[in-house]
Amino acid sequence: MTLQMFVQSLINSILSGGVLILIAMGLTIILGIMKVVNFAHGEFYMLGGFGIWWFFAEHGLNFVLALILSVTLVGILGVAIERGLFKPFRENAFPSLIISCGILLVFRAATQLSFGLVDHAVPTPEAFKGMIQVSGAFLSKERLIVICITLALIIGLYVFIKFTKAGLAMRAVSDNPAAASLQGMSVDRISSLAFFIGSVLAATAGCLTGPIFYVSPTMGAEPGLMAFVVIVLGGIGSITGTVIAGLIIGFIEGFGAIPFGTNYATVMVYVVLLITLIFKPMGLLGHAEK
Amino acid sequence: MGRIKSKHNNRNFHFMVLAMGLLLLAAALLVMQPAPAEADEGTVNVGIMAPLSGPGAPWGIATARVLELQFKQINDAGGVKVGNKVYKLKWYKEDDKYMGSAAAQAAARLIHDLDCKVIFGTNGSSPVLAMHPITTDNKVPVFCNSFADDAVSPERKYNFRTSMTSHQYAPVVWKYAKGRWPEIKRVAAIGQNDATGKEETNHIKLACEPLGIAVDIELFEPGQKEFYPLLTRVLAKKPDAMDPTCCALGSASLIMKQARELGFKGKFISSVFLDPTLNGPIAGFDNIEGSLTVTWDLANGSPGERAFYKMWCDNWNPKEFNVSPTIFYTGAEIWLEAIQKVGDIDADKVRNLIESGHMFNTTIYGKVKFSGKDYYGVDHQLITPVVISEVKDKKLVEIWRGK
Amino acid sequence: MLKNRRLTPNMVLLVIAILLILFPMLSGNKYYLRTITTLAIAIVLTSGFRLIALTGQLSIAQAAFMGVGAYCSTLLIMNLGWNSWICFFLAGFAAALTAGIVGFITLRIKEIYFAIATLALNELFRLIWVEWDTLFGGPAGIVNIPSPDPILGIHFGSVVSFYYIAVLLLFSATAMMLRIERSRIGLIFSSIREFDTLAASLGVNLIWEKVKAFMIACFFAGMAGALYAHLQHFISPVDFTLMDSVMFLLYGVIGGLESVWGPAVGCTVMIFIPVGLRLIPNYNPVIEPIIFGGILILVMRFCPGGLVGLFQKLVSDLKKTESQKGEQEHAAA
Incomplete structure (x- = not known):
């Protein structure tokens, strides 16, 4: 492997890992705090993508404004779904899992019926166009920006959970909802907040990757699945674990593809997941339920 | 998951069984309705x-x-x-x-x-x-x-x-391409990892090898969007041209866009489908300029x-x-x-x-x-x-x- | 009032059995015969899923084990020319063996982690079938799978014969699982689910019991897979995907996992809904996922115990009001 290929693979790995982490982060918060198995998480990613396409590409809004608008709308939708559908089923995996499957089917089919006959392109904003070259390897500016924003969001989220009052309340609810509510915390409000953050993170990922890739009704399927793989590999509820697992999968896809091809890299991801779970049944950094 | 059997449930067991029977009966009745679509005369x-x-x-x-x-x-x-x-x-x-x-x-x-x-x-x-x-x-x-x-x-x-299919298209388009650009010696054929993609890439191989063009086949999972790792592997073999065969519009467009981003300078020659009005917005119009394809413009045909x-x-x-x-x-x-x-x-x-x-x-x-x-x-x-x-x-x- | 309406489950089973056996003679509609054949396969798979769920494990890999059975029987028949009825059972054993090996390693994992592990397993199996194309035919699959070999001059090529094989499989699988659940093993299974450490302290070998449940479920999954291969005459990796595994999970939960009847009710309702919808004139199949998803959401939101759970609740409510009425009448008298 030449130096150029090595650097390129390094960049590729961080890129694929970064986007995965952003999506998985939202899922780990939802699953970790509310114990709601949300199979529809990828659909929030998809809706975020459609939001940016609708506001930015179709109606010519400013990119940042369109991003904020789309992300907020998806966040509100997330809260509405949490309040209306998931609320009775916190801590109860089966019903929430089935409901989220229902949501997945409905959202996917509804977007397909409304916009879905073509894969929609989201143009890259002028400021983000162009390429950067690092020792023979290529990196587009739009991807660099996505990495920066992802990094900022991860750090922001970490600080929020570790050092703010709301973050503390979230952790308390996650550990023991009954005790937390006895301490005067509103479990309802915390859960809504968690779901809001979760869906906003997924939607942000959808908005940011819109210009890099394209927007289609089935775009949430693969990331939604991989997000589960990431959080289970990392340990549910652990932000550090999610970051590590996301990077591991990114590196497997980035470097594994070079000698074997991408189809074998996918096989390797699942093998690594299974082997890890055999030796660490709670994921890399997960801890046992009390 | 909660408890299974209590005395209470056992008493209801008969009702449950009855319900099952009724349900199946209903299904059977539904089924026994005459088929609605007997073709009328004419x-x-x-x-x-x-x-x-x-x-x-x-x-x-x-x-x-x-x-x-x-x-x-x-x-x-x-x-x-x-x-x-x-x-x-x-x-x-x-x-x-x-x-x-x-x-x-x-x-x-x-x-x-x-x-x-x-x-x-x-x-x-x-x-x-x-x-x-x-x-x-x-x-x-x-x-x-x-x-x-x-x-x-x-x-x-x-x-x-x-x-x-690509079996008919590939020989024609690659013969033409080889005649026009004799310097093409190596081609990367990229297809979806499903029955269609495997057949297409194989057809390209069959078409190119008699012309003295080496073919590298790469397959990806349907729905994949990040092609940087795949293309890094492909470009290391220095292909002169690339055939993003897959019919899926979005995937083919992204392959072409990302290949250009990674510095690929050769031609895109598609033995299946490529249409700038559809691929262009995602792939970037500059990126696909000069490509060859077997698709043609119905609007001006x-x-x-x-x-x-x-x-x-x-x-x-x-x-x-x-x-x-x-x-x-x-x-x-x-x-x-x-x-x-x-x-x-x-x-x-x-x-x-x-x-x-x-x-x-x-x-x-x-x-x-x-x-x-x-x-x-x-x-x-x-x-x-x-x-x-x-x-x-x-x-x-x-x-x-x-x- | 209840006393003079004594219905034993066995009687009802008999009635259902007679109905199912007579059905092909009453209606010659091959489309419905085929639908019920697929329904029977789905019920076998979903009951297996439920049996595993009894031990507290959520398996999203049932379709993969169905695939193991399908590929095993198909390859033995087509490459080695073995008798298809022997292969039919070998398919079950192959799936159970695979399940035993895989289960021994993975069943230590619990809860959602196990679910995702099985999900990965399902993908892994699919990728093996896709990549190993010299043996498994790759993504294009295997075509021209023959019908089962004739027995005593009876040929098994028609839709009706598949229907009867499927009904037979359904009954034997259901009877077997019912027996298991009502036996000591069933009690051990639910003890594991309720409180695994306590069960272990009482001398229950957790892993072995879980593996047992897994193997029994996958044995029937494998047989169902072999039947499926004969029915379709064609198999490919896309027939045994994650989505199919998730479907069996959905059917089971919609029916209600608490009851033995849950899988049957769930599968029947969910498979016959699209069939029923098509009786609407000018029905457009495009909206089907929305209806399907809507039903999932509504059923789960308002009766998390599934359809059987809902029915039980209705009955107990009815009885309560009746007994209250009786008491009132008694008091009035």
Whole structure:
């Protein structure tokens, strides 16, 4: 492997890992705090993508404004779904899992019926166009920006959970909802907040990757699945674990593809997941339920 | 998950059992209703099978739209005259979800329950292969679009393919490309890791190797969007040209965009499908400038092609146009011509006419006939003219047209 | 009032059995015969899923084990020319063996982690079938799978014969699982689910019991897979995907996992809904996922115990009001 290929693979790995982490982060918060198995998480990613396409590409809004608008709308939708559908089923995996499957089917089919006959392109904003070259390897500016924003969001989220009052309340609810509510915390409000953050993170990922890739009704399927793989590999509820697992999968896809091809890299991801779970049944950094 | 048995539940057990019985009875009663679709005197039932949901939906929905309009127009014009009887068409659509099992179930409904005499559909190898036992056993002609070589073979007696595949396209387009750019020595063929992608990339290999072009095949999981790792691997082998064969519009566009981002300077030559108006927005118009493809511009083609394209634009969004409806529209035209010609809707007579090399008159391609005996063992492959176009100024420009 | 309406489960089973056996003679509609055949296969798979769920494990890999059975029987028949009825059972054993090996390693994992592990397993199996194309035919699958070999001059090529095989499989699988659940093993299974550490302290070998449940479920999954291969005459990796596994999970939960009847009710309702919808004139299949998804959401939102749970609740409510009424009448008298 030449130096150029090595650097390129390094960049590729961080890129694929970064986007995965952003999506998985939202899922780990939802699953970790509310114990709601949300199979529809990828659909929030998809809706975020459609939001940016609708506001930015179709109606010519400013990119940042369109991003904020789309992300907020998806966040509100997330809260509405949490309040209306998931609320009775916190801590109860089966019903929430089935409901989220229902949501997945409905959202996917509804977007397909409304916009879905073509894969929609989201143009890259002028400021983000162009390429950067690092020792023979290529990196587009739009991807660099996505990495920066992802990094900022991860750090922001970490600080929020570790050092703010709301973050503390979230952790308390996650550990023991009954005790937390006895301490005067509103479990309802915390859960809504968690779901809001979760869906906003997924939607942000959808908005940011819109210009890099394209927007289609089935775009949430693969990331939604991989997000589960990431959080289970990392340990549910652990932000550090999610970051590590996301990077591991990114590196497997980035470097594994070079000698074997991408189809074998996918096989390797699942093998690594299974082997890890055999030796660490709670994921890399997960801890046992009390 | 909670508790299972308590005394209370046990008492209700009888009721539960009763309910089960009632439910099954209801199902059975529902089932025993007479089939609603016994063909009336003077109507003939035809089936439209298309992927109306799932990843193939863009093709399927477009196909269903066009076929429904086509049949409606035929009925409005008085129907089809077969022998000395005039039939109206009654059509049923079914969703195969782009899956084999769903296609078999859908075919069972169209044939056993609705008594359809012909099926127009579907896209994809797995659905076409899965419905073959039902369609062939019941002597129902199928006009399909599947890139699998297997979809057309002597034992699939009533399968006809009305689309050309990469097996026909690749030799023509690569011969032309090699003649024009003799410096092309190495090609990367990139396809989806499914039946279609494997066949396509293999067809490219078969076409290129006699021309002295080495082919590297790379496959990716359907729906994949990040091609940097794959392309890093591909570009390390220094290909002179690339064939992003896959029919999935978004994936092919992203491959071309990301290949350029990673510094690929060679040509894109597509032996399946590439249309700047559709690929351009995602791939970037500059990135695909100068590419070769076998797709051609219907809007500026022959009068028939223009009329077809206009029909779409008059009724639906031009942005949603794709090639899938053209295939099945042609299939329907051929079947209708065949039953009028032989004066019977019998599948064997239709098959004999098609195998006899009859020249069919179609709107889009003009006079066409079925061939393919030397490769598939049976003349069930529609041969249409091959057109090579080049992308110039964000448009497809026809540069070569076969007979 | 209840006393003079004594219905034993066995009687009802008998009635259902007679109905199912007579059905092909009452209606010759092959489409419905085929639908019920697929329904029977789905019920076998879903009951297996439920049996595993009894031990507290959520398996999203049932379709993969169905695939193991399908590929095993198909390859033995087509490459080695073995008798298809022997292969039919071998398919079950192959799936059970695979399940035993896989289960021994993975069943230590619990809860959602196990679910995702099985999900990965399902993908892994699919990728093996896709990549190893010299043996498994790759993504194009295996075509022209023959019908089962004739027995005593009876040929098994028609839809009706598949229907009877499927009904037979359904009954034997259901009877077997019912027996298991009502036996000591069933009690051990639910003890594991309720409180695994306590069960272990009482001398229950957790892993072995879980593996047992897994193997029994996958044995029937494998047989169902072999039947499926004969029915379709064609198999490919896309027939045994994650989505199919998730479907069995959905059917089971919609029916209600608490009851033995849950899988049957769930599968029947969910498979017959699309069939029923098609009786509506000018019905457009495009909206089907929305209806399907809507039903999932509504059923789960308002009766998390599934349809059987809902029915039980209705009955107990009815009885309560009746007994209250009786008491009132009694008091009035």
